[in-house]
Amino acid sequence: MNCNRRILALCAALALTLGSAPALWADAPTAPAIVLPKGTSAGPSVEGISEYTLPNGLRVLLFPDPSKPTVTVNVVYGVGSAHENYGETGMAHLLEHLVFKGTPSVANIPEEFKKRGISYNGTTWLDRTNYFGSFPANDQTLDWLLALEADRMVNSHIARRDLDSEMTVVRNEMEIGENNPGRVFQQRLRSQAYLWHNYGKSTIGNRADVENVPIERLQAFYRTWYQPDNATVIVAGRFDPQRVLATVNKHFGKLKRPARQLPPKYTVEPTQDGEREVNVRRVGDMHLVGLAYHVPSVAHPDNAPLQVLASILGHTPSGRLHKALVETKLAAGSGSGADAFVDPGLLVFMAVPAKDGDPAQVEKALLEQVEALAARPFTEEEVAAARQRLGNNFELSFNDVNRIATALSEYIATGDWRLMFLQRDAVEKVGVDDVNRVARTYLVPSNRTLARFIPTQQPVRAEIAAAPSAASLVAGYTGRAAVAAGEAFDPTPQNILARTRTVTVGDGLKVSLLPKKTRGGMVTATLVFRFGDEAAITGRTDAAGYAGNLLLRGSKSLTREQIDKRFDDLKANVSVDGGAQNAYISVTTKRENLAEALRLAADVLRNPAFSESEFEQLRTQAITSLEASRQEPSRFAGEAMQKHFNHWQAGHPYAFRSLDERLAAVRALKLEDVRAFHRDFYGTATGEVAIVGDFDADALTQELQALFAGWKSARPFARIADGHRPVATVRESFETPDKANAVLLARAGFALNADDPDHPALVVANRVFGGGGMASRLGNRIRQQEGLSYGVGSQIGIDDQDDDSSLLIQASAAPENMARLEAAMREELEHFVRDGISAQELDDARDGLLTAYANGRANDGSVAGLLRRDLYLGRTLQWTAGFEEAIRKLTPEQVNAAIRRHLRPEQLSVFVAGDFAGAGKREKQ
Known part of the structure; x- marks a missing residue:
């Protein structure tokens, strides 16, 4: 279970998703009249x-x-x-x-x-x-x-x-x-x-x-x-x-109201009276620098300006920290975020020094950016951009009622769920003077935790003012008109197929369009463009990856920051990326902004700047990330498994490379290699496009024709075929000192693809064995009964086209428990293959899978992904309907026969990594 929703991710911006109001709709629904149960x-x-x-x-x-x-x-x-x-x-x-x-x-x-x-x-x-x-x-x-x-x-x-x-x-x-x-x-x-x-x-x-x-x-x-x-x-x-x-x-209603009074909380954190410091010394390869300042609770009027302040400093790529630390190559990443709790929280800033950088310089630069704002006050432009970002986040998220259902948890915890809307309203009203005032008030040395204690003759302290009650803030509050709901569309394969229009734009761009009314007029588009063959891309995959990653970091007409701001103006979540044989565009926005968002994404894809500074930033981040994984058990086990199952020659796009080989390739890569790859391969005339949501199909088809049909790649696309290759069975173990969690990976391959009659049976089999969470065989034995692992599961990966599939098992445990975990895993697999599944297990797995498939199609992004995948594979959702029907008709005998045909416990290779040498010492403590 995910038990801590606010763990600070490394260098991630922590800004709370608050902001501007959703659009007002003339036909917005009102709350229906309800006859209340007695006493309600x-x-x-x-x-x-x-x-x-x-x-x-x-x-x-x-x-x-x-x-x-x-x-x-x-x-x-x-x-x-x-x-x-x-x-x-x-x-x-x-x-x-x-x-x-x-x-x-x-x-x-x-x-x-x-x-x-x-x-x-x-x-x-x-x-x-x-x-x-x-x-x-x-x-x-x-x-x-x-x-x-x-x-x-x-x-x-x-x-x-x-x-x-x-x-x-x-x-x-x-x-x-x-x-x-x-x-x-x-x-x-x-x-x-x-x-x-x-x-x-x-x-x-x-x-x-x-x-x-x-x-x-x-x-x-x-x-x-x-x-x-x-x-x-x-x-x-x-x-x-x-x-x-x-x-x-x-x-x-039948539950009695308890007679007890809830214990009150009365502890108040005293005003901090000097700088503090903490040094954490652990095995690892990545430096981190962080600052924390006490700030008022969510109900205090200063909290909204603090949210804006955090966005101005921490946003990538326009934030001040990114410009001062990352663009100057001092750091590989930076971020910030302000708490919004019922009691006073923290405003946090973080930076990840570059692998070969000087953490002391990063700390100095970070302090200068955060505590010297009086010399460089925030501007109207910065505040407006931050308000817009926060507003866009709120508006886009509010169109998903299921997401809001869980997001309300945080505001209920702060005193009243309506504070979500009040905070949104408050952020909209934040001015530049408000942001500069809270910066002067709270970002002072004596309120800082780096943390270092230094006696000060005349300390400057930040008094945290009491906030008004949530009840007083929300009294009489009515909010705004509710966002217009979309049509009631049942996303069965048959309904999706009946509504979808499939056309070909130009000579080779296949397009599926599913127009329908959606909540807030939202629309999702996913586009994949294909190019290159095996011989052409051999030796050029690093350049391909960097070409894709640099696309959104500036075009010939717009800087990275301008691109980011323009997509914010369009209220669009956009991704533009690429790999060795394809380029991607993903857009989620409102109906009226889709065409313009696609035009901007097409320009970014076609005319990247490929600047030297952004290239070096990306290289620094890649090196830092790779080095950070050097001591991790998952890296040792994962690399060993990849190497063992690798059958490609060195240099091939799919060939295994070690951490050091990948680092050497990154360091050797030249910007001209990246530019040359884009020049030699990129094009948009061949590929697949799927768009789902609120749009005009005819107008959009014309727009796709104008944007993408004419740009042909000089290197036509040819898929790289693969197939199952038998390998010897091995067990390998790796020591990772001072790592309290050990990792197990196990894999066995077999020849089968998605069109094989056994495919539905193996999907059900995996659900029963290890793909059903705690209720699966592995989850029940290893987690529920023996309590050995927080996370254990399996996956039977079935390739869509090639006869190259596999069983993968993964788990984690304390190093001293790994031997028991591995033995239990092997016993369960042998029992599973020998005795098969029961009729009840089949019924439960079948119902769960079919429900999960239906649940997935409730998301427009998932539907767009299914439609685009089918275009590539040359099939329709009729294939999906047939696959689900095959699951419905399965018998235990069919599933058990498929298990025995394809799963071989004796062919399972196992790879474990952890601090096994130190396990005995911990057991004695």
């Missing part, structure tokens, strides 16, 4: 979201959208790691794991989710815990899921046996985090910044607390916080609000 009260309704409160205190948020054929249920509890007491760190997260272990009514929750095709997860953060599930709209599934959530709200086992079995899993999750330099660095930075407040403690907790927590304390914690008056149930997607409110009341 109606609360506020804002932009399509309506609140209700049951007599027991449970809050309900309904966000109906008939255009989405899916439903998301999200249950948010007002408890996280910030509510833990001494000796209880990690308890909220540990409880999240145990709530999946069943109730007296539902013994195996993951298995029941799998049967119904529900995509689910639980997450824990500082101020809240949430559990969510998504599935194709279905009243029976929705009724069952709401009943389950009400059941496990008060009836979860929280038993000693489950705690014991899950303990190793949680420890392994800790070990995965310990392997991540960025995560460890972020934890230390926060812990140094807070002396008393629990925001300074890691959500996953202290190892000793987690391992020694008495089950009685965990049960008491559960009984205190998992109650209806501390929970919010969110339902979003295609449903009948009247029916759903009645169903929620039926299942949750």
